[in-house]
Amino acid sequence: MGYKHDYDKAMFRLSTIITRLYQGEELSVAELSKEFSVSPRTVQRDFNNRLNNLPIEMVKKRWRLRDGCTIEKILPIDELVVAQIIEKISQDIGGEFYTKAKNLLSRIQNNEFNPIYTRIDMEDISGHLAEINLLEQAIKRQCYISALYKNEDKTDFITVKPLKLANFEGFWYLIAMEDDVPYIKKYHFKSLCGITIQDKTFTRTPNIDEAIQNAMGIWFRIHEEPFEVRLFVDAKIAKFFRRKPLSKTQVIDSVGVDGSLELSIKITHEMEIIPIVQYWMPYMRVIEPLWIHEKIVENIKKYLL
Structure with missing residues (x-):
């Protein structure tokens, strides 16, 4: 227990030092040693051995980030883009989740402007x-x-x-x-x-992850054998299903001369596909199985009553 306690204290101390450095503070070994109730030698060892990969320097007995250094110049560009996307997704979720994510991401981003925009309708579960x-x-x-x-x-x-x-x-x-x-x-x-x-x-349950990844909605059933559904997709919307397949099981069976598609997918429950077809009507229809097509036709008749 003592070892873990010391480790947790060291991690808290190091993360605090790194955060304050990137916030532009200049840190004194003597002041840090008093703040964290450790010896000056321990703090100096932090800078010399544990933080020596950071772009920091000592000026007038204070450690600081080198001039012109920001986290953007240290992280690879792809990781910065990922951070920006995560920030926008968390903003869509909102609430306490976004507040916590924003505070975390602010440690690795100095700019206030994020060029990424997302629109994800998602329940706010940040209070849970x-x-x-x-x-x-x-x-x-x-x-x-x-x-x-x-x-x-x-x-x-x-x-x-x-x-x-x-x-x-x-x-x-x-x-x-x-x-x-x-x-x-x-x-x-x-x-x-x-x-x-x-x-x-x-x-x-061994196959739960695969079942969820292949699912097209909450209606999926894990203990039922998937069955194939064939769809016709009009040329006017075909590009959307080339860009983003309906599911991991999607296969393009044929392409018409006009650019229309015939797709096949695998589902375990008809309600995985019926709402999608109804959303894209009249530019999508079920070819097989016929009974799903007939259910959709029946839904249309009920709607028109």
Whole structure:
């Protein structure tokens, strides 16, 4: 325990020093030694051995960042672009999540202008960071959790095997399994409360990650064999499905002389594809299976009543 405690103190001290250097402060060994309750020799060793890869120099007995040095000149350009994209995505999420992300990213970005724009409609779960941390621990340790689940006017007490926290169509879900239930269940994350990690452990479902990656929506089913759907895509929208496939299973079967496409994808539930086809109507339709096409036609008739 003593070793870990000393390590944590050292990491806190080093991260604080680095942050303050990049904020433009000039740091004295003597002042830092008093601030962190360590010997001047320890602080000097920090600069000489642990921080010697940074562009820093001592001027008049104070350590500072060399003139003209910023974090932008140290990080590779691709990492800076990633940081800018992460900042904009976190801004779309909003709330406390964006505040924390902004504070973190400000340590590696000095410019206030971000040339990146994103538009991601996503639930704000920043007020539930403690619950996310609990679920992460339970998933990694493969421990059961118990919680209260508020579903419309009803509240149920559940005990489940948590498998993944996933986002579909902007909503966050806990993917989990219950004992004696042969299929996975999806719980709206913000409708869970009172999450408690249990001592009981479970064996992780082996193909959950692949199933989620191939899924086209929250309707996916992990214990059912995927089946193929063939789609016609009008030339007017074909470019969108060349740029961004519907799913990892998408295959372009043929290209028409006018630029139209015939695609095939694999799904486990019809509701993975029906909302997508209805969104793109009249420029997309189901070729096979016929029963899905007929369901969409029926939906259109009901809408026109």
